[in-house]
Amino acid sequence: MDCRTASMLLQPCFDGELDEGTAASVRAHIAACADCAREMAALQALRDAMKRSVPRYTAPQSLRDRLKQPIPSAGPAAAPLRPARRFPPPWLAIAASLLLAASLGAGLAWRWGPAGPAPAASELLLHDLVSSHLRAVAASSSVDVLSSDRHTVRPWFAGKVEVAPPAIDLSAQGFELVGGRVDYVGARRVAVLVYKHGQHVIDLFVLPEDTPGMTGGEATAGAVMRQGLSLVHRRVGDVQAWAVSDLDSKELAAFGDALAGAH
Amino acid sequence: MIPSSRSDGPNATDDKVSRIEALVLPHLDAAYNLVRWLAHSEQDAADIVHEAFLRAVRYADSFQGGNARAWWLAIVRSTYLTWVSKATGSRAPLSLEEVTKAGDEDQPADPGRSPEELAHWSQCADMLAELLAALPTGFREIILLREMEELSYREIADLLQVPVGTVMSRLARAREMLRRAWAERRAG
Numbered sequence: 001m002d003c004r005t006a007s008m009l010l011q012p013c014f015d016g017e018l019d020e021g022t023a024a025s026v027r028a029h030i031a032a033c034a035d036c037a038r039e040m041a042a043l044q045a046l047r048d049a050m051k052r053s054v055p056r057y058t059a060p061q062s063l064r065d066r067l068k069q070p071i072p073s074a075g076p077a078a079a080p081l082r083p084a085r086r087f088p089p090p091w092l093a094i095a096a097s098l099l100l101a102a103s104l105g106a107g108l109a110w111r112w113g114p115a116g117p118a119p120a121a122s123e124l125l126l127h128d129l130v131s132s133h134l135r136a137v138a139a140s141s142s143v144d145v146l147s148s149d150r151h152t153v154r155p156w157f158a159g160k161v162e163v164a165p166p167a168i169d170l171s172a173q174g175f176e177l178v179g180g181r182v183d184y185v186g187a188r189r190v191a192v193l194v195y196k197h198g199q200h201v202i203d204l205f206v207l208p209e210d211t212p213g214m215t216g217g218e219a220t221a222g223a224v225m226r227q228g229l230s231l232v233h234r235r236v237g238d239v240q241a242w243a244v245s246d247l248d249s250k251e252l253a254a255f256g257d258a259l260a261g262a263h
Numbered sequence: 264m265i266p267s268s269r270s271d272g273p274n275a276t277d278d279k280v281s282r283i284e285a286l287v288l289p290h291l292d293a294a295y296n297l298v299r300w301l302a303h304s305e306q307d308a309a310d311i312v313h314e315a316f317l318r319a320v321r322y323a324d325s326f327q328g329g330n331a332r333a334w335w336l337a338i339v340r341s342t343y344l345t346w347v348s349k350a351t352g353s354r355a356p357l358s359l360e361e362v363t364k365a366g367d368e369d370q371p372a373d374p375g376r377s378p379e380e381l382a383h384w385s386q387c388a389d390m391l392a393e394l395l396a397a398l399p400t401g402f403r404e405i406i407l408l409r410e411m412e413e414l415s416y417r418e419i420a421d422l423l424q425v426p427v428g429t430v431m432s433r434l435a436r437a438r439e440m441l442r443r444a445w446a447e448r449r450a451g
């Protein structure tokens with residue numbers, strides 16, 4: 001194994017994420033390479049130091065007491081547990097994604113979240129959209145594919161999501177396409193186009209027609225507000241879309257109109 | 264929350280609560296530790312974990328087997344994110360540029376930490392804990408999940424809802440930042 005490959009695999013090896021054969025090759029390289037050996041020792045030193053000196057907090061008794069208090073009931077009746085899922089084989093996908101650098105969006109087979117039609121499916125949908133948007137802006141990067149060229153962004157989603165996003169250029173209206181990512185709404189992977197308007201980020205979620213809560217007509221014309229964010233629903237050609245942003249609701253509605261009108 | 268008048272009655276809810284208790288209470292310390300490290304405050308951490316517990320009961324049906332700890336920590340984390348967005352009030356979320364910048368440069372400690380908190384650190388934890396507390400949240404979080412909770416890359420990817428490749432690169436970056444800060448502190 002050459003040093004370049006080994007150095008990419010050092011951390012997964014250190015974290016026990018490699019299959020035994022690959023791990024053995026990495027270890028063989030480390031035994032012969034001073035640079036990689038030093039790197040591995042540094043990782044171990046950091047881990048040891050953390051174990052020694054980083055305190056682990058335990059839940060206070062007052063919290064345990066609070067959790068014992070009766071909970072007002074909410075939500076639908078309990079559904080029977082489904083059989084346990086298994087995690088996919090850990091290493092295979094990692095090796096492929098790492099070495100081919102093609103990991104973007106090759107994400108998760110499943111997620112957790114509100115399952116099935118809930119009492120207010122449209123509310124859960126809004127909750128999901130807001131959470132996804134907040135998660136994305138809190139992450140170190142909210143775009144998986146960075147491109148202002150709609151002809152690059154659209155094909156990038158092929159095979160990754162059920163519903164392909166529309167390729168619409170709104171730069172003349174002041175909404176610049178910066179890229180896209182694959183995100184989750186309910187249990188589905190959906191395309192998100194990321195636009196910018198000044199300093200504001202707009203996430204445009206392109207949703208399957210049968211998304212629970214999708215038909216909630218409340219927001220069709222104007223914007224709704226949740227947690228300080230604006231949300232606008234539009235039909236764009238033959239797809240359903242929700243835009244989420246910290247733009248004010250009028251501006252986001254204007255974005256929605258531009259989008260619907262451009263198609 | 265509104266008390267239910269549904270026909271499934273209180274028993275279904277009781278069942279759900281006991282099921283969730285069985286799932287998450289063994290991992291209560293893990294949840295509290297994670298949030299305590301993210302939120303920097305005992306009271307906030309307790310409130311967030313409490314709220315997360317209520318959510319877990321509400322979303323009980325979404326647990327379809329698998330790793331209960333990772334499922335629970337995912338709920339805890341999303342409750343934390345909601346809490347952050349509420350706590351920052353009308354302030355807009357970070358813009359994309361700020362976010363990108365935060366990933367590219369070393370950031371100072373969270374301005375929200377009080378002098379008492381800093382004094383506390385200097386007394387009972389050594390500098391590595393302090394340096395960890397000063398990492399930007401996204402990097403602090405991934406180190407905690409890996410080194411303290413010992414979650415696998417796959418579990419972290421599912422929890423953060425990012426591709427495994429992103430977990431690897433963010434973890435590597437977080438370690439690099441922490442190591443550099445640590446080396447500088449030891450040298451200085």
Ligand SMILES: [Zn+2]
Binds near residue numbers: 002
């Ligand atoms: Zn080497």
